[in-house]
Amino acid sequence: MNEMLEITIWQLVTAYIFIVILLAIVRWRKIPREKEIIIATLRMTIQLILVGYVLMFIFENEKMIYSIIVIIIMETFAVYNIYKRTKQTLSRELKKIIAVAMVSGTLFAFLYFDFIVVQFSPWYDPRYFIPIAGMLIGNSMTGITLGVSSLVEGFSSRKKEVEAALMLGAPPNKASQGIVNHAFDSAILPTINSMVGMGIVFLPGMMTGVILSGAGPMDAIKYQIAIMLGITGSVSLSVILFLYFGYKTFFNKHAQLTL
């Protein structure tokens, strides 16, 4: 297989013409977005260059501790991002459950993927460890964010239904079953949809990367199938953990709704 084509710095600079075109369009249409476009382009460039240096360092100094530090940073960022992206106010207890579900769900799926499915060698090999952990964590983050919104929204909009069920002697899990199932459904739907469109609507980033690096399409596809299954596992595991413990925070010890 061919080695990947190298892009020279000058070739890369020519790609910025697309941003120039975009800037011209917004100026012409008098859409006040120039500042944001320039900032976004600069941030993208600087962030990626920095990550490039960090990854270069980690790849050259293959050490377990670096891979572990990276995954801790990713998990922390993901949990923080869920808190930030949820519009509703979250109770302290619910925040704790989000963090625990996020970390334990993704870690379990990732370790299974690492030790059983792909069997990285060594297990912390940053070339595999970092991108794959990133994909599992990123997708679980989106899943839990959707699950949190749906759960909180469900309890506030269907409060009367839950109370009516409690009045008839339903335990909290039965009284909130509809809300929890709906939250699970909306959290995993994007993952299921992306499996449906896979390969036809788009070639996912992971596969594109593997192909560009010179591997054959079939190898790339095997990786992509494995990672899609891993993502599905990671999302469903972290979301169900979150919901299983999360719904309980809406009830007190007297099985009363605390909203």
Next chain:
Amino acid sequence: MFSIKQLVFKDILTVNKLEIESGKIYCLFGESGSGKSTLLKMFNSMLTPDQGTITYKDQSIANLDPVQLRREVVMLGQDPVVFDGTVRDNLLIGLQFADEANVEDQVLIDLLKDLHLTKDLDEEADKLSGGEQQRLAFGRVLLMNAEVYLMDEPTSALDEETETAIMDLFTKKIRDEGKTAIMVTHSKEVAEKYSDEIIYMNDIVTKEGALS
């Protein structure tokens, strides 16, 4: 059956003493905002008082399993709630919530007739009018095999004729089976006609400082 002593709930309700005997029908009567619904919710632990005790069969409600208690002391809330699904699903859901066995369709059909609801069991429940939904929610509670029935304005959305039919049906069931009922109503006629005892909120509610 129930005994309330020196109950305080926020600044909404203060009750010095109240006794509820089994096998009777009670009406809680009072103006809106007098705490009727709040008091009703105390009997099956939907609300917990901040101070004071409330006992059921000589045991403090605070120490009872709230879910088990609510299966013995069922409640129909003020706003009728319709769950997703058909009329049949809506009637049976209470039994499912309480882990009780389902009943035959014929029982449900007879019940609909008693409730003056000319609806098919397979009809979607959310298509029903407000008054029909109230009767459906009423029917759901009647199917439950409870000891005590707490009903919060169960006929508020019904015309007089339907109200009479439903209340006749309900009070007959309570008396035939020797059960207990506590109803909230703001209709003095309903209270006088159907209850063994009227509890006037004005008489039982006191100022917090006057608890003895």
